Amino acid sequence: MKKTLVLLVSALSISGGAFAQTAAPSAAPAMSAASGADKSARREERVEQRIAYLHQALKITPQQETQWNAFADVMRGNGATMSELFEQRHANKNISALDDMKQYAEIAQAHADGTKKLVDAFQPLYDSMPAEQKKLADVTFREAPPQGGHRSRSSGKKAAPSNDSTVKP
Numbered sequence: 001m002k003k004t005l006v007l008l009v010s011a012l013s014i015s016g017g018a019f020a021q022t023a024a025p026s027a028a029p030a031m032s033a034a035s036g037a038d039k040s041a042r043r044e045e046r047v048e049q050r051i052a053y054l055h056q057a058l059k060i061t062p063q064q065e066t067q068w069n070a071f072a073d074v075m076r077g078n079g080a081t082m083s084e085l086f087e088q089r090h091a092n093k094n095i096s097a098l099d100d101m102k103q104y105a106e107i108a109q110a111h112a113d114g115t116k117k118l119v120d121a122f123q124p125l126y127d128s129m130p131a132e133q134k135k136l137a138d139v140t141f142r143e144a145p146p147q148g149g150h151r152s153r154s155s156g157k158k159a160a161p162s163n164d165s166t167v168k169p
Contacts, residue, residue, distance in 0.1 A: 040083050047079035057140045059133060067125035074121040078114035085110055 051072045060068045085107050092103065129137060
């Protein structure tokens with residue numbers, strides 16, 4: 001179960017890493033919209049990079065593509081959901097502390113729901129893997145960083161690639 005949790009946190013970190021981001025005040029609404037679109041595009045790009053990395057690292061076979069595509073689609077959906085929620089959160093600058101907490105609770109619930117969906121999508125793929133490939137998956141997800149592609153300071157293990165310089169956990 002611990003391995004599955006690490007997998008989920010790793011996969012969702014692409015979209016969930018935005019928890020640490022803060023929006024810079026913009027000079028004009030048009031610039032703010034463009035900035036939001038840029039952030040959304042960067043989040044989507046990180047999701048796609050993580051999907052490509054995992055596909056290669058897990059050595060997904062042609063026979064596993066159907067299960068893989070289902071898993072990747074859940075990652076994309078989770079990323080889109082989280083991106084939308086964070087855009088809403090950053091757009092609401094003048095809200096009460098109570099409403100802010102409610103928004104955060106909504107994000108946390110979406111994250112939990114997305115994690116459950118990811119487990120459900122990964123299970124058939126993992127079950128289809130031979131023992132050697134399962135070991136590879138176990139190691140890949142165990143060594144993957146929990147946030148934004150950064151290396152763990154204590155482990156010294158090699159982390160999954162990330163081009164995201166905006167998220168600093």
